[in-house]
Every structure is written in C-alpha cells, then in structure tokens.
Amino acid sequence: MNLFILGVTGNIGEQTLDIVRSSKGKYKVVSVSGNNNFEKMKNIIEEFKPLYVSMGKRDIIIRLEKLYPKIEFGFGREGLIKAATYSKLGNDLVVNAVVGSVGLEPTIEAIKKGRNIALANKETLVIGGEIINKLIKKHNVKLIPIDSEHSAIMQCLNGEDSSTIKNIIITASGGSFRDKTKEELKKVTVNDALNHPNWSMGAKVTIDSATMMNKGLEVIEAHYLFNVEYENIKTVMHRESIVHSLVEFHDTSVIAHLGNPDMRVPINYALSYPKRTEYKGEALDLIKVGSLHFEELSYKKYPLLKMAIDAGKSKGLNPTTLNAANEAAVNLFLNGKILFLQIEEIIRESLDVFKNDSEISLKKILDRDLKVKDYIYKKYS
Amino acid sequence: MNLFILGVTGNIGEQTLDIVRSSKGKYKVVSVSGNNNFEKMKNIIEEFKPLYVSMGKRDIIIRLEKLYPKIEFGFGREGLIKAATYSKLGNDLVVNAVVGSVGLEPTIEAIKKGRNIALANKETLVIGGEIINKLIKKHNVKLIPIDSEHSAIMQCLNGEDSSTIKNIIITASGGSFRDKTKEELKKVTVNDALNHPNWSMGAKVTIDSATMMNKGLEVIEAHYLFNVEYENIKTVMHRESIVHSLVEFHDTSVIAHLGNPDMRVPINYALSYPKRTEYKGEALDLIKVGSLHFEELSYKKYPLLKMAIDAGKSKGLNPTTLNAANEAAVNLFLNGKILFLQIEEIIRESLDVFKNDSEISLKKILDRDLKVKDYIYKKYS
Numbered sequence: 001m002n003l004f005i006l007g008v009t010g011n012i013g014e015q016t017l018d019i020v021r022s023s024k025g026k027y028k029v030v031s032v033s034g035n036n037n038f039e040k041m042k043n044i045i046e047e048f049k050p051l052y053v054s055m056g057k058r059d060i061i062i063r064l065e066k067l068y069p070k071i072e073f074g075f076g077r078e079g080l081i082k083a084a085t086y087s088k089l090g091n092d093l094v095v096n097a098v099v100g101s102v103g104l105e106p107t108i109e110a111i112k113k114g115r116n117i118a119l120a121n122k123e124t125l126v127i128g129g130e131i132i133n134k135l136i137k138k139h140n141v142k143l144i145p146i147d148s149e150h151s152a153i154m155q156c157l158n159g160e161d162s163s164t165i166k167n168i169i170i171t172a173s174g175g176s177f178r179d180k181t182k183e184e185l186k187k188v189t190v191n192d193a194l195n196h197p198n199w200s201m202g203a204k205v206t207i208d209s210a211t212m213m214n215k216g217l218e219v220i221e222a223h224y225l226f227n228v229e230y231e232n233i234k235t236v237m238h239r240e241s242i243v244h245s246l247v248e249f250h251d252t253s254v255i256a257h258l259g260n261p262d263m264r265v266p267i268n269y270a271l272s273y274p275k276r277t278e279y280k281g282e283a284l285d286l287i288k289v290g291s292l293h294f295e296e297l298s299y300k301k302y303p304l305l306k307m308a309i310d311a312g313k314s315k316g317l318n319p320t321t322l323n324a325a326n327e328a329a330v331n332l333f334l335n336g337k338i339l340f341l342q343i344e345e346i347i348r349e350s351l352d353v354f355k356n357d358s359e360i361s362l363k364k365i366l367d368r369d370l371k372v373k374d375y376i377y378k379k380y381s
Numbered sequence: 382m383n384l385f386i387l388g389v390t391g392n393i394g395e396q397t398l399d400i401v402r403s404s405k406g407k408y409k410v411v412s413v414s415g416n417n418n419f420e421k422m423k424n425i426i427e428e429f430k431p432l433y434v435s436m437g438k439r440d441i442i443i444r445l446e447k448l449y450p451k452i453e454f455g456f457g458r459e460g461l462i463k464a465a466t467y468s469k470l471g472n473d474l475v476v477n478a479v480v481g482s483v484g485l486e487p488t489i490e491a492i493k494k495g496r497n498i499a500l501a502n503k504e505t506l507v508i509g510g511e512i513i514n515k516l517i518k519k520h521n522v523k524l525i526p527i528d529s530e531h532s533a534i535m536q537c538l539n540g541e542d543s544s545t546i547k548n549i550i551i552t553a554s555g556g557s558f559r560d561k562t563k564e565e566l567k568k569v570t571v572n573d574a575l576n577h578p579n580w581s582m583g584a585k586v587t588i589d590s591a592t593m594m595n596k597g598l599e600v601i602e603a604h605y606l607f608n609v610e611y612e613n614i615k616t617v618m619h620r621e622s623i624v625h626s627l628v629e630f631h632d633t634s635v636i637a638h639l640g641n642p643d644m645r646v647p648i649n650y651a652l653s654y655p656k657r658t659e660y661k662g663e664a665l666d667l668i669k670v671g672s673l674h675f676e677e678l679s680y681k682k683y684p685l686l687k688m689a690i691d692a693g694k695s696k697g698l699n700p701t702t703l704n705a706a707n708e709a710a711v712n713l714f715l716n717g718k719i720l721f722l723q724i725e726e727i728i729r730e731s732l733d734v735f736k737n738d739s740e741i742s743l744k745k746i747l748d749r750d751l752k753v754k755d756y757i758y759k760k761y762s
Binding site for chain 1: 536537539540541542545547550617624627629630631632633634635636637638639640641643646649650656657658659660662663664665667668670671672673674675676677
C-alpha cells in the first residue's frame with residue numbers, strides 16, 4: 001500500500017512511521033509533508049526515500065533540495081496539497097496527521113482524487129464536516145479515523161447497522177489538570193499543561209486535552225464520522241485511559257474498546273482497515289490494571305466542552321470560529337502570551353464577535369479561519 | 382420465527398417467554414418442554430398456545446391432556462427430542478434451556494433436522510462438543526450461545542476473522558462465596574449458596590457459580606463455540622458482572638461487552654441473530670456504576686475451575702465424567718445429602734474411578750453419564 005503522510009514529523013506522523021517500519025515492506029512511503037524540522041525530515045528522507053517532500057516554508061526546501069536532487073519538493077499550502085494528491089499509484093492511502101485547520105484542503109483534494117483517508121486531523125471534520133461527508137459519498141472513498149476514541153468506536157461498531165446505535169460514549173482522561181480547582185487553574189504554566197498523565201501527544205493536543213476542547217472537537221468529529229445526533233453522543237471521564245470509547249446499542253448491549261494507551265494501535269488499524277493486522281504492542285493486563293473508573297465530565301469545570309458541542313450543533317461557520325479561536329489562543333498560551341484560563345475567554349469572545357453563517361463553502365471556511373486568527377493575534381500578541 | 386423451547390419452565394425458559402411477550406407477534410411458540418411443574422406449564426399453555434408439549438414424567442402429561450385435548454403431548458427423553466424436532470415450519474429456532482446432560486440428544490436431533498439452535502444448555506458442548514461441531518458443519522446450522530459470557534464474546538467478535546483472536550477473556554463474578562475462606566466454606570448451607578450477588582439464576586447454575594465449575598464448563602463451551610485453544614481462553618474475576626467477557630485481538634485491541642446483568646439481553650440477541658433487535662431493558666449507567674474491578678481467579682481457591690479445564694483439554698469421555706459427577710454431587714448438596722466441599726471431592730474421585738476414553742460416540746457419552754451418576758448416588762445418597 002502506498003502512503004502519503006501529511007504531518008510526518010509530528011507525533012502521529014512519527015508513530016505512523018513506526019508502523020511502516022515494523023510492517024516489513026507492506027507500506028511504501030510515497031510522499032510526506034512536514035513543517036519546519038529540517039533534521040527530522042532529513043532522517044525520514046534517508047530512511048523512507050519518499051518521491052515527494054513538502055515543508056512549511058521555502059528556505060528549508062532549498063536546503064533539502066541540495067542534498068537530494070532526485071526528490072521532488074514543494075512547500076506551503078500548495079506543497080501540502082500536492083503531497084496529498086501526488087501521482088496516483090493505486091491502493092493509495094493518505095494519512096492526514098497535520099495539526100489544525102490547514103489539514104482541511106489537502107483532505108478535500110485527496111478525496112476528489114478518489115483516495116482513502118486515515119484521519120488524525122480533527123479539524124478536517126470539525127470545520128469541514130458538512131463538505132467532507134458530501135464529497136466522501138460522491139467519490140466513494142473511506143475515511144478512517146486515527147483518533148483513539150474514534151478508532152475505538154469504529155471497532156465497536158464493526159459493521160453493525162447504524163440504526164441499532166443508541167449512544168456513542170466517548171471517554172476522556174480528564175487531561176493534565178483534572179484534579180485542579182478553577183482557582184488553581186489561574187496560575188498553571190505551559191509546562192504544567194504539557195505533562196499529560198496517560199498519553200504522549202503533541203503540544204497542541206495536550207493543551208486541548210487540559211481545556212477539554214479536545215473532547216468537544218471529538219464529539220463534533222464523531223457526529224460526522226458516524227452520523228449520530230449530538231444528543232446521542234455522551235462523554236465520560238475515565239482516568240485510566242484504558243477504555244477508549246464505547247457504543248451503546250438499542251438492546252442495552254454496550255461494546256467497548258480497551259487497551260493500553262498507544263496511538264500505534266489505532267494507526268495500525270487505520271492503515272490495515274478493513275483487515276485487522278498484527279501489532280506487537282504491550283498486551284492489556286486487566287488484573288494488573290485492577291480497576292477502571294468512570295466519573296461525570298462536568299460542563300461547569302470544562303466550559304469549552306459545552307462551547308464546542310454547542311458550536312457543533314449550530315453548524316455553519318461557528319465550528320470554524322471556535323476552532324480558529326482555539327488554535328490561536330493555544331498558540332498564544334504555548335508562547336507565554338496569555339494565561340491558561342484566557343484560552344476559554346478568547347474563544348467565547350470570538351464566538352460573540354464573529355457571527356454564524358449557515359451557508360458554508362470552503363472559501364468561507366478558510367476566510368473565517370484567517371479572520372478569527374488575525375483578530376486574536378492582533379489583540380493579544 | 383417459530384420457537385421450540387426446551388426447559389421452558391426454568392429460569393432461562395421463563396425469560397425467553399418474556400422476550401416473546403414483548404416481541405409483538407414476531408415469535409411463535411410451537412413446542413415446549415418442561416419437567417415437573419404442572420401449574421407453570423398450564424399457564425404457559427394458556428398464554429402461548431403451543432402445538433406440542435412435553436414433560437419429564439407421564440403423570441403430569443395425563444393431567445394436562447384432560448385440560449387441553451387439542452394439544453399433542455409427550456414425555457421423558459422421547460418427548461424432549463420430539464419437542465426439539467417437532468414439525469418443520471421454516472424459519473425455526475430451537476431454544477435449548479434444559480439443565481444438564483439431558484440437553485445433548487435433543488440438540489443433536491434438532492441439528493440433524495437442519496434447525497438453528499439458541500443454546501443455554503452448556504452440557505451440549507461440554508460433553509458433546511466434538512460431535513456437535515461436526516454435525517453443525519455437516520448440516521450447516523447456526524449455534525448461537527445464550528450464556529451471557531458467550532453471547533458477549535460472539536458480539537465482541539462480530540464477524541472478525543478468528544485468526545485475529547489472541548485470547549478470549551471470560552469474566553466471573555466469583556459466585557456466592559467469593560469472599561469466604563476455605564475454612565468458612567466447610568459449613569456453608571444450601572441457602573447461603575443460592576444467594577448469588579449479581580445474577581438471578583436456577584439452583585444448579587448458582588451452585589456451579591459458587592464452586593466455579595460453571596466457569597470451567599464455560600471455558601470448554603467457549604473452546605468449541607469459537608474454535609479457540611484452551612491456552613488462549615483466560616478467566617478473570619470481575620465482581621460487578623458488568624463486563625460480560627472480552628476478546629483480545631492480535632493488535633492488542635480488546636473488545637468488551639458490557640451491560641447490567643440481565644439474561645434477557647443475550648436471549649434477545651440469540652433470538653434475533655444475526656440482527657440486533659431492540660430490547661427495552663435498563664440502560665447501563667457507567668457513572669453510577671463508578672468503577673469496575675478485575676482480580677485473579679485463583680485455581681487454588683477454585684480447584685474445580687482447573688479440574689474442568691483439564692478435563693476439557695484431555696477430551697474424550699473426561700468432560701462427561703466431570704459433568705455427570707458435578708450434576709450428581711450438586712443434586713446431593715441441594716438435597717442436603719452432602720456438604721459443599723464434598724462436591725469437589727466427589728468429582729475428583731469420579732475422574733479417578735472412571736478412566737478416560739478418547740474414542741467417543743453419543744452412546745458412550747450417555748452411557749458414561751449414567752454410570753457416573755449411578756455410582757455417586759449409590760455411594761452418597
């Protein structure tokens with residue numbers, strides 16, 4: 001199978017390469033995209049010998065071109081799209097592990113090319129769900145989630161008739177600050193936030209996990225992936241991150257996916273879907289784990305969870321505004337420009353300032369995305 | 382769908398009728414068998430109007446015949462087989478909820494008639510697994526388990542390729558005596574044993590649950606149902622009886638079936654298989670449950686678990702000897718003839734006295750069953 005890996009230098013990208021490494025030639029890395037990590041991309045080129053490489057900016061490409069004259073290079077938005085749509089070889093799969101709204105366009109172009117997508121880029125569905133679902137149908141391609149929660153749900157469903165689903169139950173570890181009070185949250189630092197108890201993830205997702213925005217985005221993602229109404233998508237706090245999500249059927253049966261927290265499991269599943277191929281990870285030892293806990297995930301403690309779900313329900317451009325505001329605010333927090341609790345304030349403000357528009361288009365989404373970020377960066381940088 | 386319900390007056394039989402009641406005419410009860418409960422059978426006849434009725438002994442049949450001259454009646458072994466094979470109507474399902482080895486023959490005869498089986502009678506597979514699996518293949522019928530554990534496993538597998546299974550993990554509540562020491566077990570009474578913490582079941586199964594023989598029989602049953610080696614069938618103690626069993630796949634993914642303990646869920650699933658039809662039971666509330674616990678199921682504390690698995694592994698007539706000895710011993714315990722811990726001693730003794738024979742046949746199985754029971758009743762009554 002031919003892989004086109006977007007965001008290859010990030011956390012999910014790297015773990016995708018782990019699966020490629022252990023697959024003994026089953027996967028061929030045809031194209032890759034990164035952002036600004038020259039050394040990492042150099043190593044990836046040496047090891048996987050892709051035919052096409054794109055980076056965020058032109059200067060890094062110029063340095064790489066000198067080293068690898070036989071490889072085709074690109075950069076920026078166009079390079080990313082080209083990495084997703086690079087020459088049709090047959091049995092192709094795009095792994096979209098880009099972080100942020102920038103992941104939407106390459107997904108759209110790859111779908112238009114009839115290419116299946118393994119999706120780690122939540123934003124594709126959060127801001128473009130309505131567009132994407134129409135395109136998937138039209139071009140008859142598969143969209144396979146890489147998020148552990150959505151992969152879990154897909155595995156729990158496993159071909160069951162969607163009319164038999166009563167509820168989807170998404171678990172949340174509670175993030176880095178699950179035991180902190182609102183008062184304590186006022187003074188948390190970037191380093192505190194990046195210290196996630198269970199999962200090793202990228203910085204953006206780790207902050208989203210602490211604010212619970214991540215879970216809100218996942219609810220929107222689940223709505224589009226599984227065609228389930230928001231009323232039937234529940235969330236539950238589960239500290240151990242062993243139960244990755246559950247599906248409740250209309251006969252009261254609940255099917256759950258369990259395992260040690262290891263993103264390579266859903267990546268491996270997405271790559272080999274619809275088959276389930278072997279992965280030599282650490283087996284789950286339930287007796288060693290001993291107990292699994294479930295608690296209410298409070299909207300009061302996590303207002304961004306409710307804000308995200310409400311934005312999802314209202315459709316149109318609201319999810320784009322929410323997501324753009326979150327991307328900008330998290331970026332500002334990671335760069336020490338704002339406090340942790342300001343993330344929430346800035347998103348609320350943005351949803352006030354930028355009104356919803358229910359008639360969406362790709363152009364409108366990209367435009368709104370840019371405008372919201374611009375507004376926030378100008379005001380808070 | 383036409384139902385042929387064996388053991389209709391027992392616990393599983395009654396709950397099967399609950400499902401029939403709530404199905405609004407989807408199921409028609411064609412034939413039923415009971416043992417000696419005249420009043421219960423009278424009520425069932427009035428409500429469900431079966432065409433054929435069989436009871437354990439002739440005297441009850443004579444009383445029933447006077448009341449219902451239009452119904453066809455039978456009794457004993459032949460009556461039971463006739464209930465399972467009664468006139469072919471098309472879209473037929475035999476529900477075998479008989480307790481004990483007596484359930485084997487009617488299953489065999491129903492399979493030979495090309496009839497699908499919803500199986501609550503563990504003994505069918507424990508003592509006849511080798512024979513049954515050949516017949517199922519030959520007559521191309523479906524064997525759908527009603528046990529909550531096996532129904533759970535079937536739902537977790539849900540069409541997955543059996544080559545992807547690494548382990549089947551069967552949960553056990555621990556039974557009525559899970560927190561008692563060996564010393565305390567010496568003086569437990571029948572009433573103590575019948576007080577199961579989670580499930581409402583028949584007397585025999587409740588005692589088997591306390592000795593953990595039940596779990597041993599389930600391991601053997603799982604071996605034949607899912608074609609999984611004994612080394613890959615694990616057991617784990619799970620006090621809450623919320624996780625009904627799990628399947629571990631070769632990619633470390635573990636799929637579990639959860640729900641409140643309610644046998645009508647697996648019964649409903651077996652009746653509607655391969656579809657999943659609605660059942661208005663109590664929804665699982667994970668937050669209310671709060672936590673799920675998993676502990677080792679110790680062979681030291683439950684020697685009958687190991688004895689059963691060893692008998693299963695050795696195949697031939699050993700499972701029949703084990704099962705017959707257990708049936709007789711549990712019967713003696715329920716009638717106050719022996720102490721609780723003697724059940725284990727008597728089974729061990731029987732496996733010593735009656736040697737294994739790897740060349741099995743239905744005749745040999747029924748013969749061994751009779752001889753073992755005879756030996757025990759003569760010695761211990």
